[in-house]
Amino acid sequence: MTGNFSDGTSIYLQIAEMLENDILRGVLEEEGQAPSTNELARAYSINPATATKGINLLVDEGILYKRRGIGMFVSKGGRQRIMQKRKEAFFETYVKRLVREAKALGITQKELAAMLTKAGGEQGGNNE
Amino acid sequence: MSKVLSAQHIIKNYGKKQVLHDVNIDIEPGVIYGLIGRNGAGKTTLLSILTAQNTWNEGSVTYGGAPVWENETALADICFSRELSPTMMFGENTYKVRDYLKAAATYYPHWDSAYADRLVQRFGLETKKKISKLSKGMMSMVTIILAMASRAPITILDEPVAGLDVVAREDFYKLLLEDYTETHRTFIISTHIIEEAANVFEKVIIMKDGAIAEVAETESFVASFSFVSGREEDVADVCARLGASKVLRTEHFGRQTGVALRVSPSTAQQAAEGLSVDISPVNLQKAFVYMVGEKEDISC
Amino acid sequence: MLKTTRFCLWSYRWAVPAMMGIIFLVMLINLTGSRTREGMTGYISSMGIMYLTLLPFLFSAMQTPSTVRFALTMGQTRRRLWVEMPCVTVALTLFMDIGMCAMFALQCRIFLGQWLPDAFVPALLALLVAASFSFTALGQLLGLLGHRFGGRGWLGGIVGVLALITAVVLAFVFAPLPVQMNFVRLFFEPNQTLAAVVASALGALAVCGAVQGASWLLLRRICVK
Numbered sequence: 154m155t156g157n158f159s160d161g162t163s164i165y166l167q168i169a170e171m172l173e174n175d176i177l178r179g180v181l182e183e184e185g186q187a188p189s190t191n192e193l194a195r196a197y198s199i200n201p202a203t204a205t206k207g208i209n210l211l212v213d214e215g216i217l218y219k220r221r222g223i224g225m226f227v228s229k230g231g232r233q234r235i236m237q238k239r240k241e242a243f244f245e246t247y248v249k250r251l252v253r254e255a256k257a258l259g260i261t262q263k264e265l266a267a268m269l270t271k272a273g274g275e276q277g278g279n280n281e
Numbered sequence: 282m283s284k285v286l287s288a289q290h291i292i293k294n295y296g297k298k299q300v301l302h303d304v305n306i307d308i309e310p311g312v313i314y315g316l317i318g319r320n321g322a323g324k325t326t327l328l329s330i331l332t333a334q335n336t337w338n339e340g341s342v343t344y345g346g347a348p349v350w351e352n353e354t355a356l357a358d359i360c361f362s363r364e365l366s367p368t369m370m371f372g373e374n375t376y377k378v379r380d381y382l383k384a385a386a387t388y389y390p391h392w393d394s395a396y397a398d399r400l401v402q403r404f405g406l407e408t409k410k411k412i413s414k415l416s417k418g419m420m421s422m423v424t425i426i427l428a429m430a431s432r433a434p435i436t437i438l439d440e441p442v443a444g445l446d447v448v449a450r451e452d453f454y455k456l457l458l459e460d461y462t463e464t465h466r467t468f469i470i471s472t473h474i475i476e477e478a479a480n481v482f483e484k485v486i487i488m489k490d491g492a493i494a495e496v497a498e499t500e501s502f503v504a505s506f507s508f509v510s511g512r513e514e515d516v517a518d519v520c521a522r523l524g525a526s527k528v529l530r531t532e533h534f535g536r537q538t539g540v541a542l543r544v545s546p547s548t549a550q551q552a553a554e555g556l557s558v559d560i561s562p563v564n565l566q567k568a569f570v571y572m573v574g575e576k577e578d579i580s581c
Numbered sequence: 582m583l584k585t586t587r588f589c590l591w592s593y594r595w596a597v598p599a600m601m602g603i604i605f606l607v608m609l610i611n612l613t614g615s616r617t618r619e620g621m622t623g624y625i626s627s628m629g630i631m632y633l634t635l636l637p638f639l640f641s642a643m644q645t646p647s648t649v650r651f652a653l654t655m656g657q658t659r660r661r662l663w664v665e666m667p668c669v670t671v672a673l674t675l676f677m678d679i680g681m682c683a684m685f686a687l688q689c690r691i692f693l694g695q696w697l698p699d700a701f702v703p704a705l706l707a708l709l710v711a712a713s714f715s716f717t718a719l720g721q722l723l724g725l726l727g728h729r730f731g732g733r734g735w736l737g738g739i740v741g742v743l744a745l746i747t748a749v750v751l752a753f754v755f756a757p758l759p760v761q762m763n764f765v766r767l768f769f770e771p772n773q774t775l776a777a778v779v780a781s782a783l784g785a786l787a788v789c790g791a792v793q794g795a796s797w798l799l800l801r802r803i804c805v806k
Contacts (some may be wrong), residue, residue, distance in 0.1 A: 160564055163500050164480055191462035198454050199480040200313055201462055203500065334653050335804040356656040363654055376592050383591075387584045388655035488718070 157197075164199055168207030173216065173235045176227055183232060187217055187225040214238065284345030284358070286435055286467075288331055291340035294506040295325075300326055301491045304340070308435065309467065313461060315478055315499070316471040317569055318488030324471045325363075328437055332361040336424045338351045344435075360433035364440050365412060365420045367430070377416070378423060379408040382430070389431040397430035400456075403502050417444030425453060429460055437469045439446065442478075479503070479565035489573045499565065506568040507546040510539035511558035529571040541571040582718050585652045585661075586668040590676065592646065597673075600640075600654035601680045604632060605688070612692050622698045629685050633709050638723075638742075641670070645724025653805045663800050666721060667793055674717045678710055704768040704777030711781035715788035719745075722792045725799040 158167050172188075175181045188196070193204035208225055211217040216231040228234070255265050286308040291303035301323050308314065308331070318324045329335035331342055332350040333356065341348060344355040364423045376384070381439045382401075401408060404422045412423060421444040428438045429536065458481065461468065469486075472478055485502055487494040506529075509519050516538040522529050523544055530541040542549055543561065549560045563571065608628055613620045648669070652662050686696045693699070719742055726734035753761065768777050 158480070161562055163504060165500060194458050194462050197480075198451070198458060200458070200483045202312075202498075202500075203480065209360040227430070260364070329804070329806060332656070335806055336802050351658045351660055353658055353661070356658065359656060361654065361656070378590055384584075384588045384651075385655065387587065388652075388657065 165203050165206035165210065168193060168197070168199070168204055169210045172207065173239075176216065176232055177235055181227050183227050183229050185227055186223075187227055189224050195279060284434075285309060286342075286349075286359070288327070288342050289340050289343070290354050291327070291330060291337050293326055293330060293337045294334075296425075301337070301493065302537070304491075304493055306486065306493055306496060308467060309484075310434070310467050312483050313481060314470065315475070315482030315485045316469055316488065317475055317485060319573060322488040322573075323491040324488055325439055328361060328439060328469070328471060330361050332356070334361065334435065342350045348573060355553070358434045359437070360389060360428055360431035361437045362428035362431075362439065362441070364443060365424055375411060375413060376550070377409055377411050378406060381412060381423065382408070385427055385431065389433060389435075389472070391432040393430050393432045393530065396432070397426055400426045400429060403456075418446065418449060419444075421445050423451075425456070429456065432464070433466070435467045435469070436468065437471075439471045440473065441470065442472060442474055447477075450477060457481060459568065466575060475569055476564055476566035485501045485565070487572060492555050494572060503557055503563065503568055504545055505543060505564050506563040506571065507542050507544055507549040508539060508561045508567075509542060509549055509553065509558050510537055510561075513538040515553075515556040515558050516540055519549065519553050519558060523549070528576075530546045530574065530576055541567075583665060583668055585665045586650060586672050588651070589644070589648050589669050590672050591773075593673075597676055597680060600636070601677075601684055604628075604636075604681075605684050608688060609619060609691075610801075612688060613628075615692075617658075618699070621692050622700065625685055625688055625692075626698055626700070629681075630709060632681055633678065634712045636681070636803065637674055637713050638720040640677070641673060641717045641720030642723040642727070642738075644673075645721050646728035649725070649728060649803065650805055653803070659800045663797055665794075666796055666800075667718070667789060670714065670717045670721060670789065674714045677717075678713050702769060704774050704781075707774075707778040707781045708768060711785035714785045717791045718792040722799075723767060724797055725796055725803070727751045729799050729803055 158164055172181065174185075181187055185203060187208070190201045190204040190208060193199070193207075194201040197204075200256075212219065212225075214234065215228055216234050217225050218228050220226055252265075288304055291301055293302040304323075304327060306327075316324050326335060330337050331349070333342065333351065343349065344352070347355060349355045349359075364411075365397065368427050378401075382397055386394055386397075395414070404419075404426070406419060406422055406426070410419075410421065415423070421441060424438065425441050428436050428441065439519050442453055445453065454477070457468065457470075460466075470478065470482070479499060482499045484496060485499050486496050497530065509516055513533075513536065520540060520542075523542060527543045529543055532539040532541075544552070546560050546562050551558060608625070612621055612624060615624060649662065652665075653659070689698055690696050723735070723738035723742060726738040728734070730737070738799065757765075767773050767780060
């Protein structure tokens with residue numbers, strides 16, 4: 154499982170992201186046990202300290218919690234929190250940029266809304 | 282087992298030439314360190330001094346507060362696995378692998394024979410062969426086995442992956458982490474193969490020209506570099522906003538200019554507000570090269 | 582206990598017998614050509630003297646630097662190594678001497694029909710064995726000098742040893758006649774054997790002691806780069 158890290162972001166952030174993805178996918182269930190730092194270290198050939206950093210990030214965000222002597226567990230409502238976090242990140246990274254680029258290109262709000270509907274239609278799903 | 286191996290104000294001369302200038306380092310217990318530096322930077326000399334195998338002219342080396350020099354208790358906790366190389370008639374390389382490992386068992390109080398045997402099997406090492414008759418890769422494996430099976434609280438490996446192919450190297454990092462997650466002993470690994478090993482090092486020690494340029498947590502060290510590229514004028518603007526001291530290297534390709542900066546990508550992003558430049562993070566290997574390599578003309 | 586000594590003996594467990602084997606064959610070839618009993622006795626005796634002194638000296642000198650380096654890289658302190666050096670001397674010398682004496686005895690048996698050469702003097706053997714230990718120790722010192730000072734060390738060491746031997750020989754040659762006679766009587770009179778052995782042993786101890794003292798000066802700051 155080595156070598157599946159990209160160069161761009163810090164490894165610990167990527168670890169956190171991987172764990173989040175697993176939670177969203179249901180691979181890790183709420184109130185279920187999450188991998189330990191040692192397990193992550195061995196699986197991904199990274200230093201345990203890096204894995205700890207990633208886990209601690211999720212603990213700080215309330216997505217994971219520690220049960221003393223047992224290990225790391227996924228918080229109840231963790232999935233929800235991740236979704237919320239990702240929505241906020243979506244807004245910050247994609248949406249703001251979209252708006253900025255649209256403004257730079259002189260696209261009006263009405264045109265933008267029409268574009269969104271069109272894209273929503275092409276892709277299927279429930280974009281209103 | 283939480284003793285700190287510490288070097289203070291170490292100065293080492295070979296004749297009139299000073300090879301280590303006022304080196305200070307505290308090796309914290311339970312950390313995997315990567316020691317990186319160019320050839321001749323003084324890595325092996327420093328490691329020899331830390332392990333009291335080489336002498337020094339000024340300064341002190343202590344372990345848990347007590348000097349390491351001629352200190353059996355301290356040395357019992359330390360294993361320095363050096364590179365083996367084929368040399369002359371009398372020497373380590375005339376010994377058979379089996380004898381070498383047997384000897385190690387007598388010298389290292391924490392030696393784990395069962396572990397050594399498992400590793401010999403894992404690597405497929407022929408123990409009856411003389412060390413001088415081994416391939417470069419196999420020689421590296423012997424040094425690795427020595428280090429790992431020593432189970433020394435402070436284990437130092439000098440260029441352990443030098444002779445190994447990429448598959449064997451990956452196996453080594455795996456092995457290292459397996460051991461570390463179990464024992465949490467201190468490792469110092471001196472290596473030229475930087476980027477591969479970057480994920481394994483919790484901290485890096487960068488040596489340049491006989492001095493320690495930096496000791497830092499790998500991740501934050503790497504995150505403190507960025508690369509900005511774009512039109513010459515725009516890049517120059519960014520440099521000016523951040524200050525020339527932050528510029529590590531300038532590269533020109535055609536009408537484009539690229540600079541390596543000692544600021545985080547986010548800081549660079551802020552400084553590049555309103556400018557059309559590309560900002561990218563830098564990996565450990567590149568960061569090291571920018572830091573110790575030659576600066577070109579700073580045209581900022 | 583005695584890690585370096587054990588390691589030393591173990592790592593040369595084949596090398597030393599191999600050397601013996603070669604010497605045996607060489608002498609065998611030479612002796613087969615010889616006719617006279619005196620010739621053979623002379624050859625075996627002179628070879629005995631040479632190999633019991635020269636071989637330990639050379640072997641000791643050549644293996645000392647790598648043994649020292651090995652012990653240091655394995656984390657042994659210089660003090661402990663210094664303490665072990667006489668043990669290494671004794672062990673190596675015993676190893677070589679027992680082998681060589683057995684070999685010479687065998688050749689005497691083959692070519693002279695007896696286990697000892699004709700003019701065998703036990704006191705002289707004692708002297709030779711004592712010299713053997715001394716030469717091993719001197720070889721060690723030479724090895725240390727070579728390790729510490731490189732080419733200059735080796736050269737200086739060899740010159741030093743030659744000077745020492747010359748000095749001893751000259752001391753005997755120019756000693757007053759009574760002293761010379763005492764010496765000869767000590768070694769050639771049958772009922773003085775015990776005294777001869779003791780004298781030889783003391784001589785060897787003196788040399789080894791001096792070597793040990795000098796070795797510390799070299800070992801205390803020795804390094805592996």
